[in-house]
Amino acid sequence: MKFGLEELAKRHLVGTSGENYVIYGPALDLLALKHYADLDHAISLGKFIAKGKESDVYEVLSATSELYALKFFRLGRTSFRDVRRKRASGQSETNTWIKSNYNAARHEFAALARLIDVTTNVPRAVDTDRHTVLLQELPGVRLSNRPELEDPVTVLRSIVETVRDAYVLAKMINGDLSEYNILTDGVRVWLIDWPQWVPPTHPNAKELLQHDVETVLKFFSRAYGVEADLGATMKDVGSAAEDS
Ligand SMILES: Nc1ncnc2c1ncn2[C@@H]1O[C@H](COP(=O)(O)OP(=O)(O)OP(=O)(O)O)[C@@H](O)[C@H]1O
Ligand SMILES: [Mg+2]
Structure with missing residues (x-):
């Protein structure tokens, strides 16, 4: 176990905080990509579509040749203020960061799933995992x-x-x-x-x-x-x- 974690630390995927190991953002990105790859939602990563204030959006290609937009939430990238404001007492900064981004992804997925029943003028949400949502890639x-x-x-x-x-x-x-x-x-x-x-x-x-x-x-x-x-x-x- 410790050996595995040390290997991950060498690759800057986890770090230490006192006696504990903490997970870094890129490791979560990899886990989310593995989730989509395992489901054949993503067989290759395409172009970088856009950098939002609070997200990075990449194009991915699915096994059925569909193009999706994969949105990685990056709340707290520019400022930890909002994340701190919402923090429940006693939680570490890493936990807060992860929870805020996971919640944002879940919330956006649920919102789009509800909206698609009443309008076609929103992207179709395909799946969500961790701090990401997988969306139909829109033209334009x-x-x-x-x-x-x-x-x-x-x-x-x-x-x-x-x-x-x-x-x-x-x-x-x-x-x-x-x-x-x-x-x-x-x-x-x-x-x-x-x-x-x-x-x-x-x-x-x-x-x-x-x-x-x-x-x-x-x-x-x-x-x-x-x-x-x-x-x-x-x-x-x-x-x-x-x-x-
Ligand atoms: N489904 C999609 N298809 C194609 N492009 C998309 C899609 N979703 C998002 N984008 C692109 O990614 C950008 C950022 O997406 P979005 O607005 O959802 O995130 P954001 O981080 O909240 O952005 P900001 O805070 O800057 O408004 C969009 O402006 C658009 O250019
Ligand atoms: Mg936006």
Whole structure:
């Protein structure tokens, strides 16, 4: 046992903390990759798709020739503040780091599984393991790149409809929606990045929903000159109907 751990330590996959061994991030990456490889979800690793604030996303190829996007959560990469804030007392930093990332992956997988029943404008979640989620790889680019859109008004309408379906049918508010979390191929759109979603019963639900909608409307005005009224759009999304 000790010999095995020493070998892993030499490869910087585990380290020591006092008398204990602690596992390092790359070892978890390898274990997750082995999980997907064992299931034939991944037979080879493809290009590096993107580095998010809180994740790394890689393309993987499955045994059935499907391309997936594998998202590795990296909460706490830039700052341990959030992770610390959420730490239950008595837990070590490593435990906290692992738990936060495992929870984010589980939460995002559950969110996407629920959303796919009400809309096709989210990635299909294939599987989750440890701090990762395996997603259908979407075509297209982030809306923040301001790609040419065939019809910006229709694209905006699809986004608003997706926000409404998530809210009214799945009872979910993204809470972090922006041009950075929307992918498009110029015609279709996909809303990504759901680990922080909240239900309509959340104390700040209305503010978060309005913030999501307002962020998108402001972007469409700035980038595509499409103007839409916030009040009317919120009504379309369904929140005004509830108030009346
Ligand atoms: N299913 C997917 N198919 C293709 N690309 C994807 C997919 N999911 C994520 N990406 C790419 O990876 C990037 C980061 O993903 P995501 O927004 O989910 O993570 P994040 O770490 O929360 O990012 P950030 O905090 O920077 O918004 C996306 O902007 C997109 O470019
Ligand atoms: Mg994102």
